[in-house]
Each structure stands twice: as C-alpha cells, then as structure tokens.
Amino acid sequence: MKLEIGKFFVKDMVFGSKTGYSRGVLTINKEEALAVVKEDSHITEADLYIVNPGDEVRMVPVKEAIEMRCKVSGGVMFPGMTNPVTPAGQGRTHALKDCSLIVVGKHWGSFQDGLIDMSGPFQRNTIYGSLKNLVLVGDTDEEFERREQQKKNRALRWAGHRLAEYVGKCVAALEPEEIETWELEPVNRRESIVQELPSVVYVLQPQTQMEAMGYNTLIYGWDGNHMLPTFMHPNELLDGAVVSGSFMPVSSKMSTYEHCNNPVVKRLMKEHGKTLNFLGIVMSNLNVAMDQKQRSAYMVAQMAKNLGADGAIVAEEGYGNPDVDYIQTIVELEKVGVKTVGISNECTGRDGASQPLVALDPAANALVSTGNVSQYFELPPMKTVLGELESMGRDGLSGGWEGCVRADGSLVMENNGMFCSDHISGFSVKTCMDY
Amino acid sequence: MLKAIHYINQFFGQVGGEDMADYEPEIRTGTVGCTQIFNSLAKDVEVTHTVICGDNFMASRTDEALARILAMLEGVEFDIFIAGPAFNAGRYGAACGQVCKAVKEKHGVPVITSMNEENPGVELFHKDMYIFRGGNRATFMKQDMEKLAAFADRIARGGKLLPAVMEGYFPRGIRHEVFLEDIGREPVMAADRVVDMMIAKLRGEPYQTELPMPALDRVPVAPAVKDLRKVRLALVTSGGIVPRENPDRIQSCSATKWGKYDISGLEKGFTAPEYKTIHAGYDPEQADRNPNVVVPLDAIRAYQREGRIGEVDDYYYTTVGTGTTQGEAARMGREIAAVLHERNVEAVVLTAT
Numbered sequence: 001m002k003l004e005i006g007k008f009f010v011k012d013m014v015f016g017s018k019t020g021y022s023r024g025v026l027t028i029n030k031e032e033a034l035a036v037v038k039e040d041s042h043i044t045e046a047d048l049y050i051v052n053p054g055d056e057v058r059m060v061p062v063k064e065a066i067e068m069r070c071k072v073s074g075g076v077m078f079p080g081m082t083n084p085v086t087p088a089g090q091g092r093t094h095a096l097k098d099c100s101l102i103v104v105g106k107h108w109g110s111f112q113d114g115l116i117d118m119s120g121p122f123q124r125n126t127i128y129g130s131l132k133n134l135v136l137v138g139d140t141d142e143e144f145e146r147r148e149q150q151k152k153n154r155a156l157r158w159a160g161h162r163l164a165e166y167v168g169k170c171v172a173a174l175e176p177e178e179i180e181t182w183e184l185e186p187v188n189r190r191e192s193i194v195q196e197l198p199s200v201v202y203v204l205q206p207q208t209q210m211e212a213m214g215y216n217t218l219i220y221g222w223d224g225n226h227m228l229p230t231f232m233h234p235n236e237l238l239d240g241a242v243v244s245g246s247f248m249p250v251s252s253k254m255s256t257y258e259h260c261n262n263p264v265v266k267r268l269m270k271e272h273g274k275t276l277n278f279l280g281i282v283m284s285n286l287n288v289a290m291d292q293k294q295r296s297a298y299m300v301a302q303m304a305k306n307l308g309a310d311g312a313i314v315a316e317e318g319y320g321n322p323d324v325d326y327i328q329t330i331v332e333l334e335k336v337g338v339k340t341v342g343i344s345n346e347c348t349g350r351d352g353a354s355q356p357l358v359a360l361d362p363a364a365n366a367l368v369s370t371g372n373v374s375q376y377f378e379l380p381p382m383k384t385v386l387g388e389l390e391s392m393g394r395d396g397l398s399g400g401w402e403g404c405v406r407a408d409g410s411l412v413m414e415n416n417g418m419f420c421s422d423h424i425s426g427f428s429v430k431t432c433m434d435y
Numbered sequence: 436m437l438k439a440i441h442y443i444n445q446f447f448g449q450v451g452g453e454d455m456a457d458y459e460p461e462i463r464t465g466t467v468g469c470t471q472i473f474n475s476l477a478k479d480v481e482v483t484h485t486v487i488c489g490d491n492f493m494a495s496r497t498d499e500a501l502a503r504i505l506a507m508l509e510g511v512e513f514d515i516f517i518a519g520p521a522f523n524a525g526r527y528g529a530a531c532g533q534v535c536k537a538v539k540e541k542h543g544v545p546v547i548t549s550m551n552e553e554n555p556g557v558e559l560f561h562k563d564m565y566i567f568r569g570g571n572r573a574t575f576m577k578q579d580m581e582k583l584a585a586f587a588d589r590i591a592r593g594g595k596l597l598p599a600v601m602e603g604y605f606p607r608g609i610r611h612e613v614f615l616e617d618i619g620r621e622p623v624m625a626a627d628r629v630v631d632m633m634i635a636k637l638r639g640e641p642y643q644t645e646l647p648m649p650a651l652d653r654v655p656v657a658p659a660v661k662d663l664r665k666v667r668l669a670l671v672t673s674g675g676i677v678p679r680e681n682p683d684r685i686q687s688c689s690a691t692k693w694g695k696y697d698i699s700g701l702e703k704g705f706t707a708p709e710y711k712t713i714h715a716g717y718d719p720e721q722a723d724r725n726p727n728v729v730v731p732l733d734a735i736r737a738y739q740r741e742g743r744i745g746e747v748d749d750y751y752y753t754t755v756g757t758g759t760t761q762g763e764a765a766r767m768g769r770e771i772a773a774v775l776h777e778r779n780v781e782a783v784v785l786t787a788t
Contacts, residue, residue, distance in 0.1 A: 263626035426626025434606030
C-alpha cells in the first residue's frame, strides 16, 4: 500500500477574500469558512482567529487539534466520520504543514478539554504552541450536555474536521513543495533481505473506555469501544482513518493531528528495510471490565506472535485505570516471546511520591515515560484568552478545580489539563526522573 | 553565607576508636576533624558547630541520643544540617540517618548525608533525605565531602534541584517530569527514544528504561469472615456516590477528600436523586438512576432482613477513585480504616468502579 503526502509549508496565515495558498501564505476567506462550520445547525456561534507562536494568547477549553488536509486521489478525509466510509491510506493526500486547526469551546469545557499557551513559560508544553494555528471558537445548542462534565463535543469536533478539509482543499490542485512517500508491502511479500530483519509491530491503545457512544476514538467512524484488536496498515493511521475522541484527561490525549503525524509510526517506517521489518499496526483499545482488558491483551499477543513479530511497541492513550490494559498487554506479549517496549505517561502526584502506574509488573522492563499528569503549574496571566478561562475551574476539566483561576487571569493547574502535553504519540521531549 | 551544623561520630570527631563508641553526644563550636574539609570546599555555606556522638551510644540509646542532640540545637541558628560521610560503616550510616531525620522533622531545614550503596542506612533512610552516593571507606573522604559541599552551595544559591542521578544522591521515591533540555540533555523525541530502545532490546544491547519498576506494594487478602451475622459491616466505595449536594465537595477527579454519611434511615437502599455519583471516570447514567449499582445498600438491606447479615454501620464512606494518586488513596484509606476501627467495624464491602 502506497500513500503520498504532498506538503505545503505555511509560513504565514491571513484572512482574505479568497481561500487559497501561494508561496507559503495561506489565505482564508472567513465568511466561507464559517459557512462550512455552520453547515451543522447545532453550531449557534462561531468565529475564527489566527494565532502564531509568540502571540500573547491562551486558548481554553481546547477540544481538538487537526491538520488541514485534503485527499487528492485514492479516498476521502476522515472516512466514516465527516465523509462516507472509504478505504484510507492510498493515493495522494495534500497537507498544510507547520500549522494546525484548533477547536475551542466559546464558553463550556469538559473533562477532556485543555489549555494551550502561545507564548510565555508554558508555550513549550504542547507542540501546538509552536505551530501557526487557525482557531475555531464556537458554541452549540447541545443542551443535554451543557452542564455535564463529560461532553461528546460532537458539533464542534465535526465542524473542526469539516473545516480542516475545507481549508485543506485549497491546495488540492497545487504542486506540493515536498512529497513524502509511505509504502509497506504485504507482510508475506517482502524481499528476503527485509524478512531477515527483526520484525516489529506498533500496538496502539487509543482511548475507548466510555461505554456510552459518542465519546471514544473512532476507527473509520466506528466506536473503538465496540471493536476487538485488529490489524491495520500504518498508512491508514497517517491518512485520517483514526479520529481522536472526547473522554481522556487531556495531557494523555492523542489529537487527530497527532494520529495523522504519529512520529513513532513514521520512525518505524523509516527504519523499515534498514534495521527493522515493520509489520504494521495492531489497533487495540482500552476497556473497563477485567475480562475485556484480558481479551484484548490476549488477542494483541496472538496477533503479534502469528504475524511473526520479534518486537512490539505499545502506546497507551491514557493513565490510571487503562494502565491495567497497558501493562497486561506488555506482559502477554512478553509471555509469547515478543520483546516489548512501552510508551506512556505517569501519575506520581504533586509531591511525586505516588506509584507512577496503577499496574506494575517486572515484565514491563523497557518503558519510555512522556510526562507526569499531576505536575503542578502556576501560569501567569495572558493578554488574550480565546474561549473562556473560567471553564478550567468551573466545568470539571481534568487539570483544574474550583478556584484554580484567579481574578487577574493567572491560574494554577495540573498538567492533566494541558492540551495533549504528554504527547504519548511520541512528540514529547519530556521524561520523568527520580528525585 | 548559610550556616551549617555537622554531625560526625567519635572516630571522625577525633575522640577515639571503637573503645570510645559509647561517647555521649556533645556539641562544639567551630569545626572538628573532617569538618574542616567541608569548610575548605564550600563557598556559600559554613559549618559553625559540630555535633559528635559515639556510634554505640546512638545505636543502643537512640531516643535519648536524639533528644539530647535536639536539645543542644535549641537556640543555635542554622540553615543546613550535614552528617557523615558514613562510607560503608553500618552503625555510623544509621546514626547519620536517624539524626538527619530528627533534625528535618523538628527544624524543617535541608539535611544531607553521604553513604556507600552497601551501607544499610541507604535502604532505611533514602526516602527521608538526600543521601549522596559515597565511597566504601574513609579514603574517599575528600571526594564525598566535595559532593556534599557542592550540593550545600547549590542549596545556598537557591539553584534548581536536578534529578537524583545527576546530583548524585540516592532516589527518594519521588518522580517528577522534566524537559530534557532543562537537564542539559538533547531533546530527543519520545518517538525516537522508544524506537531506539526497541532496537537495543531486540539486539540484546543495553538500554535504560525510563520507568524502573518500583517494588510492588501488595496487600494480602484478609481471612474470610466466619459469620456475617455476628459482625458489624460497613460499605466503602471509590465510586463517588454522595448525597445530592455533595456536602464535603469531594472532587470528581484527583480526589483528596472522602466523606462519611448517615444511611441508618435508608431501609431499602439508596434512592435517586437524593444520592448520585460525582465520579468523572465512568458513565454516570446508571449510577445516577440507581446508586445501589455502585454501593449495594439495597442488597445488603435485603440480606439483613433475611437475617443473613447482622449489623450494618450507620455510615457509609465514599471518595472518588479516578485520577486519584496512589499516595492520596493510601492516606484516605488509612483515615477511613481508623474510623472503621473506632466504630468496631469488622467487615467491609469495598466497591470500586
């Protein structure tokens, strides 16, 4: 399967009369873009902003981040979600690079929402602080969840994906500045020189623990809570088949931007044929009941073993309860002789003295740590806030609490509420260390 | 210039060898023996007093020794307390640990010491203080003292504390996140770290896990209750079931509070909407409709009526288990257990979600 990503490097983003791209400048017709957002009558208010690294801007409650892209051939964007179910991972996709689309609630936040600073001491805490961002700030008439801590955020998330594709389409007919090609042959049709290299699978455990529908990671539009581990080609992930959900405390979240740019998968593709034989992705899930956790762990181990994997990398989108799924999967893989490395974050408490994972096992002897959800932060005031700062303390965002926002616009919070900041997808330049 | 007090044993205090190990604690103004080395190395910290005590005295009359040393420190101004280095001397290591711990608890000042990794004092006290990795015998005096002096200087200058492995002290059971660039390391993305670790593990080459597995803290299962009709039973939950107003404002995530509420009047179990869940980690729909699915008071009452269960405690105990740190959970568990003991509860139904 072969996928080409045609890249357009955005140096500047402006509003203008016609949505288009020329020589590094992305122009957005605001009116036309907002019309795409308002195609859903549940969107009651919406506005767009452009923010750049270094701007004195704070965004909260941030719900999603998406790379602006379009399919040029071989499928559709976000199949099964904003577009009909269609195979992903083939043909040509055009993508606007060095920028993203950020979706922010105008007033109301939820458990999984987070904060992004574009300047100041916390700019570096999320990769979005160093990207040029088109920011959709909106409100909806989803009254049933307005006062709920758990929100599906459906109208805004879907609007974001429609908008990302609308903007992305402006480069559909242009010649990319660079083309990245991702290609892996079927696992049993590879040259012997590749077959002789150690074989590896990437096991992704996206957040799927909500038993009610509408909150979990979508795979081709299918709720990940209702699936068993399955085998995917890395191109499917890189091409938008997986869409982030609306449930996990946000420092542990993998946004859709991160799924499409997963740096572990990209690195494994680059090692393919040189040091490793990258078999593909075992798309697993995270569960609630013990038998569900065990079922997925056994099936992942079986699949990896019978695909001929010598090694596996397991990535857990979450912490706390799903640590059980994470550790159990590592244990089962090791039991069948697949050497396994894990990547996730920790929860050691503000004082750092708590057990870092809920589940522990000596078999998990090779782990990469991407951050501590309970790290305590004190943020200075920021000139401009997009969204509503009060949401951090009022609406049950996982990193905030009643009274955490001060009258002068400064706030205290836990890393738990910093948008995607532990970058379990692999972007994290943090680790945890003993003190 | 910060002021320090230095604790050393009878040998390094130049009182005598093993024959003087029963030497009673004393405080002297100024430096004695090896303490001079510290003052010659440290730039922003100066030892003003030296405490000397025989190792046997400390080992055999610990409470008295500590009480006498603490009394000697009354009225003495100091900012840092230093002990040792104790090398691989077991009694001396334990003494340094005990004195440092007592001084830290009473005065709240930084306490630092140094021991060899084989010294049993490391295992006993590494969670309570900075114990620097030291040599195994006194020939390492200068090197070990250099580490203590450098660290004391950094405390004096208010410098940011680096991870244990970089500072050279034994990890204290505390983990924090760090940006790699902040500790002078190349900011390698986690993606590259995990693939490099994978390749090393596949090749059988050495690699360093970033999360060493801590010792497992497993609680043994209690023996079964022989006759449920003869004990008082209580209901405890981490499922977040609270009276509607959540009177103690228990947090929905990362809880630090627990509540105790009267259920003596609830003959048929919990009722909705008078009780609900505030737990943010699971779908609340079923629990809000019928809180008994999380805390099975309805079933317990039915068993009581049937005579299968004797007494039920007048209160149930509740907190939220999502995002709650193991440290907070253990503290709340201890607090709830203490109340249960006081109330003569002998059996608990503990429901999680």
